[in-house]
Amino acid sequence: MTTLEAVTLAAVAWSVGALAWAARSAWRRPSPRAAAAPAGTALSGIVYAFGAGMSPRAKESASHHPLVYVAGLVYHAGVLSGGAALVAHLAGAALPASIALGLGAAMTLGATAGLVLLARRRSNPLLQAISAPDDYASNAIVDAWLASGALAMFTWSVTPFLVLTIVLALYAPLGKIRHCVFFFLARGLFGTRLGRRGVVAHLHGSRS
């Protein structure tokens, strides 16, 4: 393992630890006990939240904004691909060329989608009003990381990818990228509420 790889691993470890600590801190805040008799099960809501509730038909944020929705999907598919490429590299696994090209393509598309979303944030008056420099920086860091990952897949030059992994890993727990953990917690709470209140059973066919 090279020094750069060791530092990368250390940065990733910091990131995982800090994100876990942030989640734990939030989770340890006071939470009123849900004492009302449930009308349904929390599990049914959680299954919905991570299942059918993720479909574009289930929410207008997707169905009313198909381009942004697709860009978001492509962006996050790129991030997952970048993560897979990183794990493979740190594990010393040699990726077959076809897989490397596939991951590289996904990261290229992801970086492009990220730039589209960044441009949207820069040009939309509402998004300008609710964005801090962290919002732009978080996007830009991930875009650069994806681009460097794609470069690594296409040229086998991993140094920029590892350097940017360090930057990303160090920054992730400090800003908006924290949502990579909190998304799942929030979605779980959303589903729990829908399930307990018996809303889930009626969720199909509410549009016409």
Next chain:
Amino acid sequence: MSTGIPLTPAPAPPAPDAYRRRLASLEPETVARARAAFAALLTRDHAVHLDACVHCGLCTTSCHYALVDEDPRNSPAYKVHLVAEAFRQESSAWARMFPGWTGARPVDAELIGEWVDVLFGRCSMCGRCTANCVVGIDVPALVRAARGALAAAGLVPPELQSTVDAAVNTGNNMSITHDDWIGTIEWLEDELRAEVGDDTARLPLDECDADFLYVLNPREPKFYPLSIVAAGAIFHRAGVRWTLARDYFDVTNYGLFSGSPEAAATIARRLVDTTRRLRAKQLVLGECGHGFAANRWLAPEWLGEEPGFEVRSVVDVVADLIRDGRIELDPSRIPNLVTLHDPCNLVRNGGVIAPQREILARAVTQWVEMAPHGYQNYCCGGGGGQLSMTRFARRRLEAGRIKADQIRATGARIVAAPCHNCVDQLSEIGKEYALGIEVKTMCELVADALVRRP
């Protein structure tokens, strides 16, 4: 007979301009109170949702305020943003070190002014944004937390605060005196007997061991007394054992909207204690959306205990009575096309979605859903305390245009609305947008359709 209700009238709210003047020159102690209260009110769920929001703004097109006015402040994302700024300041040392970079901001006089304008004045806490959010951010809960901080600092808009104060001080939000309440029920009992043609029909008061205690919106005895007669006619015809309470009869809980958990708990406690005092098997909540959400779902959290009895909506009860054949309906008595409004706190946030549809299927000749409907239906615009906050009335009516368009598209002449707050707002937007509609509660429709026995 003493009822325990203090009969002192609620204090008059300060003139609106006094409130504005106060906001413009807030004392440091008041700001500090709001700041401390905000920090204390933040729960696990708030923290998780605030850290999960990706500031994408895609919720904007799901909000009736934002759909009628493109001002960014109407977007739910902006509302979350205002709360998130203060949250970062409160929760993260990193954010406090670099506030310009992270978007952290202390609760100060300027932010408080924005909270009042945006979180009180541009949100009905309907939760449609949550339903359509990429993540499922609980926007109404975040808005309520910030409102609660303002409540702790005495900065709730006075019209809303006076509604809460009236409930806390007099036992109901319209300050109806004990004598007026009892007198109204006695008068309405005569009306009920005439309506059902049975001199034994009653509007029972304080009867112990009944099947259920029925609580209602104080607008009913004050403005819509025949709504009480309608419920009474249904219960009488079904032969159920029910009762009203002599003291606490108010289903509403505006503490939910002012954000004050203390006021909300005080109000909720009375219905729990009254149900226990009368040993009623169930607490049945009259047609009030937020009253349902408050008493069915949130009261046990505010009180920190299970009630020990079932809490149900009267809509659910009436649907049961129809299903069990305990009342007979003649839908031909309501020949006009009916459409159904879904009160947010009963449906999207409450889970009562099917019973009102079962009722309409049996009580009226023809009815049609709005588009969208059910979980996805739009707010009428009257929730979140908007009906009481007259200073924001113009915005409320403009936001009601979305609901007006929905109603117009159905071609219905009657709008069924299982919520008295919604009835008021729908009636207002009916006039504002010349819809030519009649707005009725479910009980009123069912009572109209009851088969008269010889």
